[in-house]
Amino acid sequence: MALREMRSAFRRRGRPDPKAAERPPRPEAAERLLDAVAAERLLDAVAAGVVPESRPAPGDVPDPLARLLAVAAAPTRPGELGGEDAAVAAFRAVRDAQAMADPTTTSRTTGTRDVVPGTPARPPARPRRLTAGAFGWITVVVATLTAGVALAAEIPALRPAGPPPRAPSAEADPTVVGTPAPPTSTPARPQALPGTEPPPTEPGRPRRTPPPQALVAQCRSLLTTGNSGSGPAAGPRPSAALIRAAGGRDKVVDYCRRLLANATEPGNDEPRRPPGKGATPDPPGKPPGREAAGNPSR
């Protein structure tokens, strides 16, 4: 019955469906089927968040259906906003890039290809390139986030530039020891401007590479003093940075020996790999050194 009404309603809308009209309605289901008016009402109610609490009228809206739709349209659940920070980072990167590229107009955005009817006409969509563009932006966002994190991690360590070898620089981070302080005018906002030419290296990266000279100097003093006394522990206390770099207080001596041995080798006095990568420069012929290095910066 309701089916017939609905079908006739559809026909009135100018969409004849002769095949459907020929089919007899299922008797067992017909009672519960809703007509077009009730369907529209239900759709609107769910969209508005006004879910019918109970059956509004006999034969009108089946309760389970209303509940199903209401549950489908339930309020935000916790896991659904997981990409929020990434999305905001993308927004920030785009905004800054556009502001930098063209502060007066938004001409950079004219390359968009997804168009909703009603917006100004644009060239036809080219999905492949769009997808590639999206992935490009993902890369940009990742780079931006990384740069931001790197910058943020370094900011507290900006104060003491150039650690004295023997000074108890307990909080000195091995990743920034001896690093020239970045200009303090640089805000925490990521400066990677994706639309413009990307810098050859990521902005945060070079500063994260630890210059080992400070550690070498500490090691040198530690070993010389320590060796002359009654064991290394009696010497100057290794800095926290050194301990971290070595992977533990008890590994400092080993680490220093290897570091010094490596540093004094001609042409190899500047280990390129940061200790934080778990790959402390091992002198050739000392295989067990790797485990001593561990993963100190973590």
Next chain:
Amino acid sequence: MPAELTALVRAAQRGDEYAFRMLYRELQPGLLRYLTVLVGPDAEDVASETWLQIARDLATFTGGPGFRAWATRVARNRALDHLRHQRRRPTVPVPVETLTELPGAEDTAAIAAEWLGTDSAVALIATLPRTEAEAVLLRTVIGLDAESTARVLGKRPGAVRTAAHRGLRRLARVLAESGPDGALRSADGGPAAKQVADVRSGEDVEAGQGWR
């Protein structure tokens, strides 16, 4: 709240990061559920792409069809690109077996709150033929009207209404036949799973012969 949404869009277009964040919170849950119907487990990835593009193209949004529809259109295009790229047909995102994990409803009155989680509800809607599923979801979960839904889907409003009504009828039939209390208690291949399978196998053909 369209006025609020419009204000947020304007602010975001002026570069207001907080406004953009609020837009995300407002739209993302619905978009994610909609994308789940389209691309299944890849919904989160496609949602990320969607927001990247929204961020990029926000300045070009002129307010025409409404931001909600605009963003939904972006999401849909991303999803279709994704599907084309993967060269695969959209499938039921959450297997019907998931429905068997629904807790048994002792209390009929508590069914609405307990027996059906959002994922299961979306999964059940996703068993509809795609146009019907899209029409139902866009109108309920995203909250678009028939005209905006039609624009997003590239169809006429009448066709979208028809699709939504068909989808609702199909869902109502499944729910009605799955038990007197309407609960989807389908443990061990119970009625709901069977009905959903029926809908998938037989009724798709019916839909295919319809207005399409």
